[in-house]
Amino acid sequence: xxxxxxxxxxxxxxxxxxxxxxxxxxxxxxxxxxxxxxxxxxxxxxxxxxxxxxxxxxxxxxxxxxxxxxxxxxxxxxxxxxxxxxxxxxxxxxxxxxxxxxxxxxxxxxxxxxxxxxxxxxxxxxxxxxxxxxxxxxxxxxxxxxxxxxxxxxxxxxxxxxxxxxxxxxxxxxxxxxxxxxxxxxxxxxxxxxxxxxxxxxxxxxxxxxxxxxxxxxxxxxxxxxxxxxxxxxxxxxxxxxxxxxxxxxxxxxxxxxxxxxxxxxxxxxxxxxxxxxxxxxxxxxxxxxxxxxxxxxxxxxxxxxxxxxxxxxxxxxxxxxxxxxxxxxxxxxxxxxxxxx
Amino acid sequence: xxxxxxxxxxxxxxxxxxxxxxxxxxxxxxxxxxxxxxxxxxxxxxxxxxxxxxxxxxxxxxxxxxxxxxxxxxxxxxxxxxxxxxxxxxxxxxxxxxxxxxxxxxxxxxxxxxxxxxxxxxxxxxxxxxxxxxxxxxxxxxxxxxxxxxxxxxxxxxxxxxxxxxxxxxxxxxxxxxxxxxxxxxxxxxxxxxxxxxxxxxxxxxxxxxxxxxxxxxxxxxxxxxxxxxxxxxxxxxxxxxxxxxxxxxxxxxxxxxx
Numbered sequence: 001x002x003x004x005x006x007x008x009x010x011x012x013x014x015x016x017x018x019x020x021x022x023x024x025x026x027x028x029x030x031x032x033x034x035x036x037x038x039x040x041x042x043x044x045x046x047x048x049x050x051x052x053x054x055x056x057x058x059x060x061x062x063x064x065x066x067x068x069x070x071x072x073x074x075x076x077x078x079x080x081x082x083x084x085x086x087x088x089x090x091x092x093x094x095x096x097x098x099x100x101x102x103x104x105x106x107x108x109x110x111x112x113x114x115x116x117x118x119x120x121x122x123x124x125x126x127x128x129x130x131x132x133x134x135x136x137x138x139x140x141x142x143x144x145x146x147x148x149x150x151x152x153x154x155x156x157x158x159x160x161x162x163x164x165x166x167x168x169x170x171x172x173x174x175x176x177x178x179x180x181x182x183x184x185x186x187x188x189x190x191x192x193x194x195x196x197x198x199x200x201x202x203x204x205x206x207x208x209x210x211x212x213x214x215x216x217x218x219x220x221x222x223x224x225x226x227x228x229x230x231x232x233x234x235x236x237x238x239x240x241x242x243x244x245x246x247x248x249x250x251x252x253x254x255x256x257x258x259x260x261x262x263x264x265x266x267x268x269x270x271x272x273x274x275x276x277x278x279x280x281x282x283x284x285x286x287x288x289x290x291x292x293x294x295x296x297x298x299x300x301x302x303x304x305x306x307x308x309x310x311x312x313x314x315x316x317x318x319x320x321x322x323x324x325x326x327x328x329x330x331x332x333x334x335x336x337x338x339x340x341x342x
Numbered sequence: 343x344x345x346x347x348x349x350x351x352x353x354x355x356x357x358x359x360x361x362x363x364x365x366x367x368x369x370x371x372x373x374x375x376x377x378x379x380x381x382x383x384x385x386x387x388x389x390x391x392x393x394x395x396x397x398x399x400x401x402x403x404x405x406x407x408x409x410x411x412x413x414x415x416x417x418x419x420x421x422x423x424x425x426x427x428x429x430x431x432x433x434x435x436x437x438x439x440x441x442x443x444x445x446x447x448x449x450x451x452x453x454x455x456x457x458x459x460x461x462x463x464x465x466x467x468x469x470x471x472x473x474x475x476x477x478x479x480x481x482x483x484x485x486x487x488x489x490x491x492x493x494x495x496x497x498x499x500x501x502x503x504x505x506x507x508x509x510x511x512x513x514x515x516x517x518x519x520x521x522x523x524x525x526x527x528x529x530x531x532x533x534x535x536x537x538x539x540x541x542x543x544x545x546x547x548x549x550x551x552x553x554x555x556x557x558x559x560x561x562x563x564x565x566x567x568x569x570x571x572x573x574x575x576x577x578x579x580x581x582x583x584x585x586x587x588x589x590x591x592x593x594x595x596x597x598x599x600x601x
Contacts, residue, residue, distance in 0.1 A: 034600050080564035088566070107600040196543065198489050207542040211532055214543055215493045239537075275497040276508060278535035283509055287497050292509060303509070 046108035057097025064090035186234040193219040194323040211279040214238040235265040255314040262313040266334040269306040392461025421468020422459035427527035441511035469530040477522035482554030504571040518560030
């Protein structure tokens, strides 16, 4: 049965504007012969195109083999690039040639009669369904699951326990440390020196000139049990601004030292390292989503998706003139988490 | 006795004092003849020639005494390195004022740049032009340079120095074709919005390591086209527009009727 035979005219039962309520399946458009079906010359042309595509594939394969032997790779990038490009292009010709030839062959040379195959019904026949139910019932009776209560409990229990073999390792691998409070503190503490990242040299306040930026890690970071984890929280950027440019909240007046300010490098949006510093506009940009912070004004957010200013690290100088922390950060660094939604 | 041979004449201190006074006096005379000590090395002729060049090319914006105007900063104390960088890369003199001075064909020859640098250096102490040895990439360690670069420079200049966008019409330039001397000068002078990295922040050896790292970037890519090494933007554009476009085209061709 084909849908072409089922052609019906649309039923105009709709209301208003003369539109039908629903459209009937218009079926397939009438069969149109191709040029190749009528004109032997066009058929011959199609054949030649297919032949040419297979030829391209053959040339690609030969080219691949030639490139493999004639263009060996050395230690330098140039020969590796030359070999990769030649092998890749030849391989593309070899495979695309076969694929395109097969499709063009099917489309232009093989017959193009439209055929419709209706789907068979999804449900099985009533006899098959009855037999299946009878089998299930017989099986259940044979197992005696309704009489043997202990066995039934054992079956349910073992099925319920099995998922633990998946869940326990899954949860266990998430992290060894379930101390959420560790999000709220970093390695910084009173008197700890600020040192350069990555070389770890302590920084004299006098060396921090106006217009410079210093990427800072706490002294002794490498001795911490998990240096990388600690670094991810404790990285700080230090900048010195002209004191005339600096706007400081009254309670943070003594957090800076002669125009030197220290802020967390971790963006309060999703935790990327904020470090694109424009020394004239005093803007700090985050490379991920372009959150922009104004260093001159307490790292206030001036643009982008970040919600909070970058946390400021209170700093001062020690007896030898080196920059030291006054304490840890006074708020959790980085993005929001369940304990810190705002 | 050995001591006797080296015994001093009792008037020796007087002679030494007289000679010291004479030396100090002549040194003072020599130094006070020129405007500043720094200019002495360059020679007063260069400073004078540099001042003429400055008045002809720079004074419109930077002011007659290079003390700055509303349009351009003071150049007192920026040093010879800043002049060598800004003029040597064609950034100065600027073609038009804007948020950033773009690099363009160099407007002055090496001698003129040296004269301008001598003049500006004579105005006040500032960073000097580094020696060839200080910027020699073969004396740097590219591995250390990479660590320093990725901490201090990569956020603006991209992980391999291909450059990147900043705010307000400003961008960080590509570094592949910048000469080692200009790289060094940019670090010590902080052109435009770039911060200054003095010799304590990034030591001279680390600066040379950074130059060695940059020296190895931007060459031939073993994998083929690098698409500007700009990361997900150019690569995504390539994959989504060209790659996906080709796939859609192929699907349409396969599904279309043959004529």
